[in-house]
Amino acid sequence: MLSQIRGTWPLIGCWSGVRMCQTGARTKSSSSGLFIGSGLVLQSRSTDVHHNLALEDWIDANVDLQHCSILLLWRNRAAVVIGRHQNPWTECNLPAMQRMGIPLARRRSGGGTVYHDLGNLNLTFFTSKKAYDRKRNLKVITEALRQVRPGLDVQATDRFDILLNGHYKISGTASRLSKKSSYHHCTLLYSAERSVLTTVLNPSHFGIHSNATPSVPSPVANLQDYVPSLQWEELLDALVHQYNAEFGFNSALNLVDPADESVFPGHQKFASELQSWDWKFGKTPMFSVHTFLELKDNQSLAQTRAKLHMEIKNGLIGSCELDIPADWLPKRLSGELSALLVGERFCPHRAAAALSALLRFESGDLKDRLHNLCDAVLSVMG
Amino acid sequence: MAAVTRGSFSLLRRMLSHQYHHRGFRSDWTLKPHVFRCDTKLQLLSSRLLHTAMMFRGPIVQFKLSDIGEGIMEVTVKEWYVKEGDKVSQFDSICEVQSDKASVTITSRYDGIIKKLYYDVDTTALVGKPLVDIETESSSEVIQEEDVVETPAMAREEHTHQEIKGHKTQATPAVRRLAMENNIKLSEVVGTGKDGRILKEDILNFLAKQTGAILPPAPFQEIQTPVPAPSLFAAEPVSTPAATQPSPATPKWPVFTGKDVTAPLKGFSKAMVRTMTAALKIPHFGYCDDVDLSQLVALRAELRSVAESRGIKLSFMPFFIKAASLGLLQFPVLNASVDEACQNITYKVSHNIGLAMDTSQGLLVPNVKNVQLLSVFEIAQELNRLQMLGVSGQLGTAELSGGTFTLSNIGSIGGTYAKPVILPPEVAIGALGKIQVLPRFNDGGQVIRAHIMNVSWSADHRIIDGATMCRFSNLWREYLENPAKMVLDLK
Numbered sequence A: 001m002l003s004q005i006r007g008t009w010p011l012i013g014c015w016s017g018v019r020m021c022q023t024g025a026r027t028k029s030s031s032s033g034l035f036i037g038s039g040l041v042l043q044s045r046s047t048d049v050h051h052n053l054a055l056e057d058w059i060d061a062n063v064d065l066q067h068c069s070i071l072l073l074w075r076n077r078a079a080v081v082i083g084r085h086q087n088p089w090t091e092c093n094l095p096a097m098q099r100m101g102i103p104l105a106r107r108r109s110g111g112g113t114v115y116h117d118l119g120n121l122n123l124t125f126f127t128s129k130k131a132y133d134r135k136r137n138l139k140v141i142t143e144a145l146r147q148v149r150p151g152l153d154v155q156a157t158d159r160f161d162i163l164l165n166g167h168y169k170i171s172g173t174a175s176r177l178s179k180k181s182s183y184h185h186c187t188l189l190y191s192a193e194r195s196v197l198t199t200v201l202n203p204s205h206f207g208i209h210s211n212a213t214p215s216v217p218s219p220v221a222n223l224q225d226y227v228p229s230l231q232w233e234e235l236l237d238a239l240v241h242q243y244n245a246e247f248g249f250n251s252a253l254n255l256v257d258p259a260d261e262s263v264f265p266g267h268q269k270f271a272s273e274l275q276s277w278d279w280k281f282g283k284t285p286m287f288s289v290h291t292f293l294e295l296k297d298n299q300s301l302a303q304t305r306a307k308l309h310m311e312i313k314n315g316l317i318g319s320c321e322l323d324i325p326a327d328w329l330p331k332r333l334s335g336e337l338s339a340l341l342v343g344e345r346f347c348p349h350r351a352a353a354a355l356s357a358l359l360r361f362e363s364g365d366l367k368d369r370l371h372n373l374c375d376a377v378l379s380v381m382g
Numbered sequence B: 001m002a003a004v005t006r007g008s009f010s011l012l013r014r015m016l017s018h019q020y021h022h023r024g025f026r027s028d029w030t031l032k033p034h035v036f037r038c039d040t041k042l043q044l045l046s047s048r049l050l051h052t053a054m055m056f057r058g059p060i061v062q063f064k065l066s067d068i069g070e071g072i073m074e075v076t077v078k079e080w081y082v083k084e085g086d087k088v089s090q091f092d093s094i095c096e097v098q099s100d101k102a103s104v105t106i107t108s109r110y111d112g113i114i115k116k117l118y119y120d121v122d123t124t125a126l127v128g129k130p131l132v133d134i135e136t137e138s139s140s141e142v143i144q145e146e147d148v149v150e151t152p153a154m155a156r157e158e159h160t161h162q163e164i165k166g167h168k169t170q171a172t173p174a175v176r177r178l179a180m181e182n183n184i185k186l187s188e189v190v191g192t193g194k195d196g197r198i199l200k201e202d203i204l205n206f207l208a209k210q211t212g213a214i215l216p217p218a219p220f221q222e223i224q225t226p227v228p229a230p231s232l233f234a235a236e237p238v239s240t241p242a243a244t245q246p247s248p249a250t251p252k253w254p255v256f257t258g259k260d261v262t263a264p265l266k267g268f269s270k271a272m273v274r275t276m277t278a279a280l281k282i283p284h285f286g287y288c289d290d291v292d293l294s295q296l297v298a299l300r301a302e303l304r305s306v307a308e309s310r311g312i313k314l315s316f317m318p319f320f321i322k323a324a325s326l327g328l329l330q331f332p333v334l335n336a337s338v339d340e341a342c343q344n345i346t347y348k349v350s351h352n353i354g355l356a357m358d359t360s361q362g363l364l365v366p367n368v369k370n371v372q373l374l375s376v377f378e379i380a381q382e383l384n385r386l387q388m389l390g391v392s393g394q395l396g397t398a399e400l401s402g403g404t405f406t407l408s409n410i411g412s413i414g415g416t417y418a419k420p421v422i423l424p425p426e427v428a429i430g431a432l433g434k435i436q437v438l439p440r441f442n443d444g445g446q447v448i449r450a451h452i453m454n455v456s457w458s459a460d461h462r463i464i465d466g467a468t469m470c471r472f473s474n475l476w477r478e479y480l481e482n483p484a485k486m487v488l489d490l491k
Helices: A049-062 A094-100 A134-148 A194-200 A232-247 A267-275 A331-341 A348-359 A364-380 B002-023 B032-046 B153-159 B173-181 B200-211 B267-280 B294-309 B317-330 B376-391 B466-481 B483-489
Strands: A038-044 A068-074 A079-082 A104-106 A114-116 A120-128 A154-156 A162-164 A168-171 A173-177 A181-189 A208-210 A253-256 A287-296 A303-313 A316-323 B060-064 B074-080 B093-099 B102-107 B112-117 B124-126 B130-136 B162-164 B167-169 B284-292 B336-338 B345-347 B353-355 B357-359 B362-364 B405-408 B428-432 B436-441 B447-460
Touching (some): A038 A049, A038 A232, A049 A079, A114 A120, A120 A134, A134 A154, A134 A181, A316 A331, A331 A348, A331 A364, A331 B267, B294 B447, B294 B483, B466 B483
Parallel strands (some): A038 A253, A079 A104, B405 B428
Antiparallel strands (some): A120 A181, A154 A162, A162 A168, A173 A181, B074 B124, B093 B102, B112 B130
């Protein structure tokens, strides 16, 4: 079954690429032989961050973007999305996210970390690599906003952000270039939960050294705070209208369901990959942890300090060195702990299962101290 | 339709490439690489000191970093998908680069072997300068034009077709390799894929028809349709949906295309080995019994709605756990612990009863702390919490350590009898089978329906004797067979 559409042509028409897309939009060839294609506007019904990211992957892999450009509008329930080469442990507060039930997702494009929720609109501009033009895409957004609210001070910057009133960031950009195609996606803060945003994007970790792409923090604002009368539907319509006007297309807004395998066969495969630990965490560039652990004996209230050094590659602990005063715990115990962690995921839950087994073999004071050490090591992992 | 074919084809292709990189397999694509290698070896043997270009079949091509677009002159190399010595095909991913928030996957333009990587990870690569050196095969096609010029969709597909007797047969490199390894001509196989494409199943069907044997499942994950299994001792060729070929005169043995995979045990698995090795040192004895849960089933049915109104799912486990704790009050030796040398025994006051839980990681045993202080409802609450943590993979050391006695509800998966292994430093464990409805005689000699569950206990025979275990089990059973008795002794 084709998903419900608001346009007048079936969706499948565009996939062929050589046929005409959408409502009577004609493919023109200018005299120079350049192929000007047609455009399609889609809106995803899903609010699942993995399904939507997988939809982007699907379109990038399956649609011939030489002859057809696409604008995809989507939004997600609360999630944190990191860039392709970023380190989740340094970018966001993983324990807080877990408590709040906010998932982490890693997208395939570069750039920094963003917080998504239903008050944030995402736009993805799919084009051929030749037609890749981020400035032009951002112009669609700024012009659309000026159309509905003339005089609104929105400007695109050199870093491809959009600033409101010259100061507040309302949109950030990232993109992905493939062999022949490209996509440029950006956010648009309409009414996101600012307090949640601040909490989750404040990393809980220190002592991590990595060459992963760092995010550049900026003060943000919601459009709705400055333009309270702007409705969501009004914003969407303005964007669609401006997209058509800018690129000479004539597409209506089509609702699509990414999970519908009859329209998007193979989508589930993309989604599964994006949801896997190996993708989300395993793709983190190599990094190391150098930190101090404050250890406490709950019985005697004695305290001490240990040094921890770990090297993590592909999300797995490659090496682990624990330097603990010999009078606190016998060296063999810290050695056993380190040995047990090597090769395991840099994940507190996996490590907890392994370390709990170690605790079985100790008793009394030694066990308490060992337990305290285990918890300290696990807290480093998020 | 050309773009759809190209699209789904390139999707398949890209996915294939990704999997190969993941597993360390290199896609093998034509016969030529094998021939090439043999030749080189011969040449090496004959002229060891000569080190000229004559030894290589094809030229070494400097694959330059092509124009990314938007006037970008340099990028950062973020990840390499290949290393020196790896084989690549055209369109395989070589590396991932990033520039100015744009992430780009660089794919190979050539078939060949990677000879040199010009950059390390996190260094800057310049557009127009060499990225890798690839030793190509002399007869392979090379697309010379720039990325930005549009090529008709058909050109790319032609590259991977095997031309046999002038008839183009469509098949992915993995399928062609499978055919080649089994000496099958693709022209003899009927393709059931799109546009007559030959799929892995078609090759396997072809083999199965020839040998009449069941073939083992293949390791590659490209296609999910199951292989039909013909009868093992079929005298005549079995007909399958794709069959149009008569069986050849000489049957061939099935070729197993799987490969053993060896990996070191790490982390949790390593810990498990240690625990179980220690467990082996404990002399176990087993004791089993049947429990008639008919009355408990009725009781739970009554109480279920009450628990749900309080937001808790009530299973049988809270009753089993509470009954065990009441039993341990009478037989504290079962809640004890011995040191490794078995010199001292410690009688533990807290009844921290562990629940064996089957999670995605394997067997985890979180425990409910201080069951001797908890009501059945409170135990049910704690169980709900532990189960939720277990499902989301969030059990911590607090939940996973400190257990003194364990129950394993293997019956929830299936099974009746078991021989559970004691988890040191504990001294006893019970495995609960599934609840079955079986015929039993009542007091009046009539046959009635009874809900019967088997329990299999194991205990450390160094400190626990058979009689103790038997009496504990009887007490536990009595509490469950007659829940009213539990009410009498509840603390």
